[in-house]
Amino acid sequence: DTFSITTEKASLDIFLPDGRSIKVEILTSDTAERVLEVVSHKIGLCQELLGYFGLFLIRSYKEGKLSVIKKLADFELPYVSLRSSEVENFKVGLRKWYLDPSLDSRLMDCRAAVDLIYMQAIQDIEKEWAKPTEVQRQKLEALQKEGNQTKQFLELSQEVWHYGYVQLDPCTCDYPEPGCGTVLSVGNNEVSCCITLPDNQTQDVIFQMNRVKCWQVTFLGTLLDTDGPQQTLNRNLELRFQYSEESHWQWFVIYTKQAFLLSSCLKKMISEKMVKLAAENPEMVSALICVHVSLYFRHQLTLNYTDEFPGPASLVLKGRTQLPRIPEQGKSKKHHSQQSQKDYSSFLPRKSKIKTAEVDCGLGTIKEEGL
Secondary structure, three states, rough: OHHHHOOOOEEEEEEOOOEEEEEEEEOOOOHEEEEEHHHHHHHOOOOHHOOOOEEEEEOOOOOOOOOEEEEEOOOOOOHHHHHOOOOOOOOEEEEEEOOOOOHHHHHHHHHHHHHHHHHHHHHHHHOOOOOHHHHHHHHHHOOOOHOOOHHHHHHHHOEEEEEOEOOOOOHHHHHHHHHEEEEEEEEOEEEEEEOOOOEEEEEEEEEEEHEEEEEEEEEEEEEEEEOOOOOEEEEEEEEEEEEEEEEEEEEEEEHHHHHHHHHHHHHHHHHHHHHHHHHHOHHHHHHHHHHHHHHEEEEEEEEEEEEOOOOEEEEEEEEEEEEOOOOOOOOOEEEEEEEEOOOOOOOOOOOOOEEEEEEEOOOOOOHHOOO
16 A cells, blocks of 8 residues: 555665666655656756656566566656566666657767667667668667767667667457457557468558547456466456548557556657647647647446456446547558568457446646646
């Protein structure tokens, strides 16, 4: 219980993208915002650039795999989040928190900031979250060996496919048919999906954010995971968004344990897009403020009666974010297929009978965390 925490001094390891950790002295009741300030002071990160970075809950695996579970909100308590985790190998990591790669240019005058995004660029390429061509890889490796070429490395990285994106763990979706495996990469105002079809071919589908109307995250209950040496309860989450395709709206559903991280990324891209539009056209500032106020959450209380797992009904809370229409640029989707064999974790919805009661509420001025 967060409200019953005893405030006392504690040490917390904050991991950098290159694997090193920084030990900071904090209070157990310190928020993520406060811990980020302490870390930034210790590494020499300019205070005015704090908004470009964030603390994340990260899980590491023995085989070297890395999974970004969620971004810690400013009000969350990193020490408590880490200690209350039911899963081993969780840690708090410092990563950049913007999804428009062009924003790198705003950090170039701060050595600590440049070092951080340089470390993350190398990590993303090593983990194959960013996917350079062979020619790009050779040039990047040459710049690494030369030394003192950090800015040139980052400039070339801008041309790499999925540079600056957040990649989620393999999950499942309902497109083009239910149960298809997919790997999502989110960034640069788009959601890029590499979908594994039933015949083991892959199809790359790109959803542009200017065609997304709204989305919602739904908690469907818990499932007993019997894989591995221990049985654990996994949260069954879905994120669905409404998308404009050929002049009509349709829903795209993703079943992933990282639904809240995905939702945070969608909100971040919308926020960055609005700021960029306002900068390009100052006359739009007042209009964007009005649009900001028009954003709202639709809360739905859902009684979910499951057929497969009889028992007490579970109370499910849905939050839907409604978005303004942003002027369209480019095509809505890009498709191409290639032969590929991929492993993915099946995360299918349970059969259910759902009764829904909806309550709409308007919001006033909204920050990014409230979108």
